[in-house]
Amino acid sequence: MLRRIIQVLVIVPLAVVIVVFSVANRHAVTISLDPFNGAEPALSLSLPLFLIVLGTLFIGVVVGGVAAWLSQGKWRQRARLSREEAARWRNRADEAARKEADASGAPRLPALKRSA
Structure with missing residues (x-):
């Protein structure tokens, strides 16, 4: 609200x-x-002047947004790689816990659901 x-x-x-x-x-x-012929x-x-001003403002916002998005590409790539690495480590931990549970003969608990 x-x-x-x-x-x-x-x-x-x-x-x-x-x-x-x-x-x-x-x-x-x-x-x-045309910088050479001012008369014709x-x-x-x-x-209309308002279309020129608002159009220029709109183009500036779009160009600025694209520039910001492009400059943040390395951070998005690092975040993506970190998520993938975390998922690999989670899978390894789950495998190790399963192997340990199988080796000890203890009953297995269901795996936790993780959000992506």
């Missing part, structure tokens, strides 16, 4: 700011990608 309240307290004001910004900046602006650019795009 607290999480829902926090989401509403963050998302609603953010949505209001985005709507107000979009309404205030809906006039078209021209973006030129060969590569130009005319869009």
Whole structure:
């Protein structure tokens, strides 16, 4: 419930700011990608200003997320290798306990279920 309240307290004001910004900046602006001919650019795009700003923000968030994900790859690999090694050691311990129980003739207890 607290999480829902926090989401509403963050998302609603953010949505209001985005709507107000979009309404205030809906006039078209021209973006030129031609540095040599400013009067009649060969590569130009005319869009509302709010689309340019919000699109740039969205692209920045996506690029930043991809960069963070790529930079954390070595930690994900280490975690994966550690999980695999822990599973191998658990299997060895279970095998050793089974062999010991078989050798002593004592009744075996059922193996514990482990979560992955």
